[in-house]
Amino acid sequence: MKIRINKKTIIKLVGVLVALFLLIQLIPNKRPAVTMDNPSDLIQNTKMPPQVARMIQTSCYDCHSMETKYPWYDKMAPATWLVYRDIRVGRRKLNFSDWTKLSTAEKLKALNHIGEEVGSGDMPFLPYAIIHKKARLNKEQRKIIVDWTKQYSKDLFYAN
Amino acid sequence: MRKILTTMIILAGGLIFMSFAVVPENNSMNKSQKANLVIPNGVHSVIMQHCFMCHNMKSRGVKSKEKLNFDLLTHMELPTIVAKLQNISDAVNNDKMPPKKFLEHHPEKALNAYDKSLLTKWAVASADSLLRNK
Numbered sequence: 286m287k288i289r290i291n292k293k294t295i296i297k298l299v300g301v302l303v304a305l306f307l308l309i310q311l312i313p314n315k316r317p318a319v320t321m322d323n324p325s326d327l328i329q330n331t332k333m334p335p336q337v338a339r340m341i342q343t344s345c346y347d348c349h350s351m352e353t354k355y356p357w358y359d360k361m362a363p364a365t366w367l368v369y370r371d372i373r374v375g376r377r378k379l380n381f382s383d384w385t386k387l388s389t390a391e392k393l394k395a396l397n398h399i400g401e402e403v404g405s406g407d408m409p410f411l412p413y414a415i416i417h418k419k420a421r422l423n424k425e426q427r428k429i430i431v432d433w434t435k436q437y438s439k440d441l442f443y444a445n
Numbered sequence: 446m447r448k449i450l451t452t453m454i455i456l457a458g459g460l461i462f463m464s465f466a467v468v469p470e471n472n473s474m475n476k477s478q479k480a481n482l483v484i485p486n487g488v489h490s491v492i493m494q495h496c497f498m499c500h501n502m503k504s505r506g507v508k509s510k511e512k513l514n515f516d517l518l519t520h521m522e523l524p525t526i527v528a529k530l531q532n533i534s535d536a537v538n539n540d541k542m543p544p545k546k547f548l549e550h551h552p553e554k555a556l557n558a559y560d561k562s563l564l565t566k567w568a569v570a571s572a573d574s575l576l577r578n579k
Contacts, residue, residue, distance in 0.1 A: 293546040338561075367473065389527075389576055390527050390528075390569075390572045390573075390576065391531055393524050393525075393527045393528040394527075394528045394529075394531040394535070396528065397525060397528035397529070397573050398528075398532075400557075401511075401512070425451065438525070438528070439518070439522075439524055441524065442516040442523060442524040442527065442576065443579060
């Protein structure tokens with residue numbers, strides 16, 4: 286059988302793709318909840334340089350806090366399949382909205398991990414950073430965050 | 446006869462010399478280089494049997510030794526030691542370590558309930574004591 290590519294086939298193809306896109310929207314995938322009032326939040330409860338607070342809020346809070354911002358393209362499949370999972374897993378591993386609920390040792394562990402992940406460039410998550418330009422961190426910004434994790438760790442350790 | 450004797454002496458000398466020349470392997474984790482972090486015998490032996498093969502200076506896995514290196518642990522800054530101890534306790538409690546993939550090929554490396562409790566209790570108590578006595 287010979288496939289002839291003419292106007293008709295292209296229209297059909299586009300039709301099928303649109304139908305498929307609409308169909309996959311029906312697959313249930315619950316959007317992770319958002320709460321804006323988080324009394325245990327890191328930034329609200331910690332004296333930290335405003336610059337660091339801003340960077341962490343922009344680059345990490347979408348996945349590591351309850352204050353996720355969903356742009357329109359993150360509300361549609363197939364993006365949701367990736368994004369929602371990253372948010373669920375990200376929050377489970379590290380949730381800045383629950384910061385003050387952590388013990389000192391747990392905070393030190395989290396800070397140590399943040400230093401490792403940001404220092405090595407593993408965070409923010411690469412696919413996310415490609416799409417969300419604002420979230421990208423350059424070398425200097427990374428160093429500022431890593432230095433902050435070290436300073437804050439010392440402050441916590443030697444407090445009292 | 447004398448030739449054989451000389452060869453023997455040279456060989457023996459060579460052997461003795463070599464035994465000095467060989468640098469002792471640095472794979473024996475020091476039990477407590479600092480009084481800061483004491484690793485009792487029982488805990489030490491669990492670590493050596495179940496963790497050390499991946500988390501040491503010479504381990505082939507880059508990630509495993511970057512994340513936790515028992516050759517360096519006691520030399521790290523105190524806040525970092527506490528962080529690592531908390532991580533050890535969490536990883537063992539949540540059955541993240543040793544990794545499931547690894548255990549498929551080395552089932553004998555799995556931690557039993559007794560080892561787990563020994564390790565996590567030690568990690569938590571040590572972190573606590575570092576935080577209290579500074």
